[in-house]
Amino acid sequence: MQLVELNKALANDTRMDIMLWLREPEKYFRGHKDGKDFSEGVCAQVIQEKVEMSQSTVSHYLAVLQRVDLVIANRIGKWTYYQRNDETVRNYLSQLQLNL
Amino acid sequence: MQLVELNKALANDTRMDIMLWLREPEKYFRGHKDGKDFSEGVCAQVIQEKVEMSQSTVSHYLAVLQRVDLVIANRIGKWTYYQRNDETVRNYLSQLQLNL
DNA sequence: CTTACATATCTAGTTTTGTCGATATGTTCT
């Protein structure tokens, strides 16, 4: 848990948005085409559509968030579902409280 | 209070350190040469000495922190004393709690 | 096994940030 690395990951509007949206997926994302709920996360495609940036960029952003453990990726079939890692978020916030 | 701007300001080890150190100046900095206490902040020179980077770089970092209101600069004579802006820090942390 | 599709990775150009030395500004002391 490196505080500054986490700050870097969140030093970008789009990535911050994604983290916010993933807290309440039903509120921000359209549903999955196959009707699957968000219990295992939101599929990359759906996130990309919302972000309105290129597929490669969004994929890269998700990789950045994943590298610092802010999201968890679940690959199911050809889809990857991303969900917030609330534990990391909690630790991050309490580390900030302590260190800032 | 733009969350992401604050994250950017803190997405750097040195700037994060400075914020941490300014929370307890007596603990981290040597005293001022003229014996002045830290009640109005820590003089830029003393910060620079601790950071061990060039004067211009440290001055620039302090300007970055000041731009987002994380520190307050008090110019007294030819010295500038920097202190944490605890209000901004508090708002930042609570905004993060809300938005992240 | 070939095609179609979702996602990841690679390549590259652009923009932003990091960092320093040099110079400018402002203050104090003589």
Add this chain to the structure above:
DNA sequence: AGAACATATCGACAAAACTAGATATGTAAG
């Protein structure tokens, strides 16, 4: 006014981040 000093700003180069298109990889469907 001039010297000495603290800090800020400027100019430049290096490193990192942003972003997209092209391509590769992995999976599912015909």
